[in-house]
Amino acid sequence: MHKAELDGYLGKFLNNRYLIRELIGKGGMGRVYLAEDAAKGGMPVAVKILSLSLDNQQISQRFAREIFIGAQLGRKSKHIARVLSYGITEDKVPFYVMEYLQGTNLKTVIRSKSLSISKILDIIYQICLGLQCAHQGINLKGEIYPVLHRDIKPENIFISEDSKETESICQVENPKSEIVKILDFGIAKFLTERAGMTLTESFIGSLPYCSPEHMEGRKLMDVRSDIYSLGVLMFEMLTGKHPFYMKDNSFGNWYQAHKFQMPPKLKEVNPDVQIPRELQELVMKCLAKEVKNRPENVGKVLEVLGRIKQQQNGDFFNAATFKNTSNVQNSSSSTQLVPATLISEKICLQKTWPSNKPIALICFPHILQSTQGNIPTFWAMLPKKEIESFTKQINATEFIFQKKNLHPVLLWVTVLCDNKFNLTRWLSYFLDMKDAKSQKIVQTLAKTGYYHLLLFALENPQKCEQVVTLTLSASNRQILADWLELSEQINPVLSLNESKNILRVEYEKRKPGIINNLVEIQKKQRINFRELLDKTLSKFMRVMSRPII
CATH class of the missing domain: 1.10.510.10 (Transferase(Phosphotransferase) domain 1)
Structure with missing residues (x-):
């Protein structure tokens, strides 16, 4: 470790908050210090300060990039070191604060x-x-x-x-x-x-x-x-x-x-x-x-x-x-690959319709407790014939919200279509982001990246007829994470009911586009399947045409 007289940061506060205690690392772009966060009772943090000797545009850009990426990814994954804050020293040198890791x-x-x-x-x-x-x-x-x-x-x-x-x-x-x-x-x-x-x-x-x-x-x-x-x-x-x-x-x-x-x-x-x-x-x-x-x-x-x-x-x-249980997903979900079943779907199939819910064509979200943690689920009651039609379903998930003047409310939409688009069912639910329960649901959705859709028959609600596991696209997960943060800062002008009505209008406008996207995705998948089938048959015929020795 360097002596205090050779390091002007040791023993001093940065931004009147972070007390620099010890130099714990040094790299190409800067030095890393163990510090105490005075605003959080002296909680240990790591502070990385850009080296003065490398103060040029390219290195500064790299440093800014590291802060930006670390702040976003560290919030999304516990397997990436998290950036907590950033600032500039009295000498106009940039620094950032990250979680202090012991190990x-x-x-x-x-x-x-x-x-x-x-x-x-x-x-x-x-x-x-x-x-x-x-x-x-x-x-x-x-x-x-x-x-x-x-x-x-x-x-x-x-x-x-x-x-x-x-x-x-x-x-x-x-x-x-x-x-x-x-x-x-x-x-x-x-x-x-x-x-x-x-x-x-x-x-x-x-x-x-x-x-x-x-x-x-x-x-x-x-x-x-x-x-x-x-x-x-x-x-x-x-x-x-x-x-x-x-x-x-x-x-x-x-x-x-x-x-x-x-x-x-x-x-x-x-x-x-x-x-x-x-x-x-x-x-x-x-x-x-x-x-x-x-x-x-x-x-x-x-x-x-x-x-x-x-x-x-x-x-x-x-x-x-x-695993991916849906035949066709929203096109943006192709970039997303998440574990789709952390718990067995058999557990969901054992669920019965809640006694405090009416036997009617309704839907609602629910957080399912499991040994793996909280699992987001969406429960819906439909006629039995519809559920049977959705055995080979085409599906999409949409989250609709608006920022300006509205009460922070999120409309969660799940779309189910049969494979010939003869039957479409729109399942939607409003999540009031001022409500702690709704906040927990959104947080869990963003965290897991998937949810279980439980379908109950109107004629026999005593058992779950079918479970569909739907994955969320990377963009949808980011929308949820951003909306969680943004909703805390919103001071609404309109009431909750007025905001819901505005979202309903937006919802109706989006419906044709959602269906068109699903149709296009299905067409592409059929073309890909045909090409694969043609290649397989061609290969089979070449093998069969070879002489038997």
């Missing part, structure tokens, strides 16, 4: 002890949840922009010992006390140049963990670059060694290794560890030289990890199976 980084863990396969799977799974949330994107000027981390390495993975975690909206709850967090989004990149926060293109990254396309400076990198870095990380965790051995750390040597050198088999590096075959295959797929040969997104990696753990002992978060 150690993954690099230290790998060096100090060998990890069991179960522990490795646990850590990788949580890293993937954080990456998945980043790849799903953040809200910038009303649009969702996926974020590429670009610097996944052991030093940027922190294993926190603190079990007191704040609620977040892009993760599966982890029942264990150790929480894995991704650090340092300082060189993260939006996957579109329209975001308005681009940097001068030059190589920035950690050579041992960079994908080939990252080192080549390709502008059209996608999430599979992070997946390559994840593959290097997994290899190192499983074997204790890096997949490529370098005599020196030059850019040229690392590029040759990542671009052309094939990684050794895991058994060759560490024959003493019994690594499941499917896990070995997953690591090698992540390390594929060609982008197209890697898993297309982190969701695919999560599927395999969950399957492996279930095969071992069946206790992997009780949420390893990824």
Whole structure:
């Protein structure tokens, strides 16, 4: 640690609030200090201050980007270090405040002890949840922009010992006390140049963990670059060694290794560890030289990890199976891949219609308590014939609200259509955002990213006839999270009933567009199915035409 006389921040307050206690880290862009938040009873926080020696436009832009991304993603996922606040020192130097983590980084863990396969799977799974949330994107000027981390390495993975975690909206709850967090989004990149926060293109990254396309400076990198870095990380965790051995750390040597050198088999590096075959295959797929040969997104990696753990002992978060029960979803939901069934739908099927609700064509939301936490559900009573028609349903979820002068109310709409669009049922419910119960429902929806729709027959309400699990798009989840914050700041001019009437008018205007979107999505899926069928039949005919030997 540096002496106080060499560091002008030690022992001083920033913004009359954060008392700097100790230097705990130093990197390329700045220094990180342990501090106390006087406004919260001396709660420990970490403060990162931009280095004066690097005070130029590009570094300042990177620092601003890190603050912006950390603030949004840290609120959405507990597997990403959270930015709490930011400001400028008396010397006009920018800084930001983040949660103080107690524990150690993954690099230290790998060096100090060998990890069991179960522990490795646990850590990788949580890293993937954080990456998945980043790849799903953040809200910038009303649009969702996926974020590429670009610097996944052991030093940027922190294993926190603190079990007191704040609620977040892009993760599966982890029942264990150790929480894995991704650090340092300082060189993260939006996957579109329209975001308005681009940097001068030059190589920035950690050579041992960079994908080939990252080192080549390709502008059209996608999430599979992070997946390559994840593959290097997994290899190192499983074997204790890096997949490529370098005599020196030059850019040229690392590029040759990542671009052309094939990684050794895991058994060759560490024959003493019994690594499941499917896990070995997953690591090698992540390390594929060609982008197209890697898993297309982190969701695919999560599927395999969950399957492996279930095969071992069946206790992997009780949420390893990824499933989509709807035939057609809202087009924006294609970017969203979330665990769709944290609890068995059998539990929902055992539910009966509440005795305090009338036997009528109504619908209402309900928070279902489970061992995995709060699960959002939407209950609806319909004629039995309609429910049978919706066995193969086409569905969409919409959230409608307006900001100006209205009471903060959100209209939650679920649309169900049969596969020929002969029958459509609109299920809608107003959520008063000044009501604590409604706030909890919105918070839970944003957090889980899905909900169970329970359908009860008007003729026999004693049992649930059908359960449909609907996933929410990344944009819908961001709308919910933003609306939660915004609703607290609104001083309405109009009453609740007047606001509802205005939303009803907007709702009716949107109905034709919602149906048209669903029709277009179904057409595209039919075309894709036809193409797949033609390819399958063509392949079958080629095989059948071969002579039998």
